[in-house]
Amino acid sequence: LNYMHCSWKRHVGEQLKQRDRVQRQAFEEIIHQYNRLLEKSDLQAVLSERYQSDKYDFQNRHDGSPGA
Amino acid sequence: MADDKDVLRDVWFGRIPTCFTLYQDEITEREAEPFYLLLPRVSYLTLVTDKVKKHFLKVMKAEDVEEIWFDFEGTPLKWHYPIGLLFDLHASNTALPWSITVHFKNFPERDLLHCPSNSVIEAHFMSSIKEADALKHKSQVINDMQKKDHKQLWMGLQNDKFDQFWAMNRKLMEYPTEEGGFRYIPFRIYLTMSDRPFIQKLFRPISPDGHTHTLGDLLKEVYPVAISNDDESKRYQVVIHGIEPLLETPLQWLSEHLSHPDNFLHISVIPAPSD
8 A cells, every 4th residue: 555545544644633733733842941930939039038038047046146 | 646645734733732730639748830831632641740640749749659540530541542532522512622531550450450660652653553463464464564664653652653553554554556446444433322332343435336425324324323414414424534534434544544543443422512
C-alpha cells in the first residue's frame, strides 16, 4: 500500500499534524512561560514571608530591650 | 514504512492543553492560581498530575485533604479511561484549553474508582493489554512474554519512552501474514448520550469472503446511527485520538496504528456541532 495512493492514510497523517498545531504547538510556549512565572511568584511568596518574620524578630528584639 | 511510524509517533506524543482550577468550595488558606499543563493523550490523569496535586496542596490545610479527583463541567473524570478519550468524549467541541476542576473532598463513590497508587493504574493497564491480546491472538503473545517484558510496556508508558514501549509492543501488533490481520479487533465505542459505558463486540478485520473490513463496516454493524446517509446533514462525529478518520480506513490498520498503549481502539461517537 503506497502512502500517496491511500487517501485514507494521508487523511490520518494530515489530521494528526493539524491536531498538533491547534492543541499542542499553539500552547506549548505560553504554558512553559506561565509555569516559570508561577515558580517565580512562589519563590517571591516564600521570600517575603521570611522577610516579614525577620522584621518582626528584629522589632521584637528592639522593643523588648529596656533602656534602649 | 516510515509514514506509518510517523503516525505511531504522532499518536504517542499527542498533547491536550489543560487548565486546572481548584473547586470553589474547597477551603484554602490563601488563593490558588490555576495550573496549566500539556496532558499526554495516551496516559492516565492520576499518573501525570503529581505537579497539579502538589501545586494545590500548598494552599490547603492537611486536615481538609482527602483523595484528589477531577471533573469537567460537573462530570467526574474516570482516571481509568485514557486522557485523550476523556477529552474527545466530553470536551472536543469546547474552547481550549481544557478546563478541569480539582477536588479534594466529597469523592463521588458511585462514578469513580479509587486510585490509591500508581500500581493500581499499572494493574488496570496490564489487564487491558491482556484482554486485547486475548482478542487478537488468543492470549498467545502476552503469555509468551516474560514478567520483565510486561514491566517494559508499563515503564515505557509511565516514563513516556516511545522506543522502549514500541520495542515490546510491536510483538503484540504482529499477525500471521496468511490471515491478513488479528483474530478479533480490540475496540470500544463510547457514546455521550448513553447509560452504557461503552459498546464492545467480537468483530473480525476480514469478512468471511476475504474483504477488508473498514471503520464504516464496524459502525454499520455495531452502531449504525453514527453514520449519516448522503441526504442528511452529519449528526455524529466519529473521533479517535482527536481526529475523524475516513470511514473507508481499514480497521486492521487502525488497530495497529491508532490504538492506545492499552492496545484498544477507543472510539468516541459525539454529537456533531451545529453551527
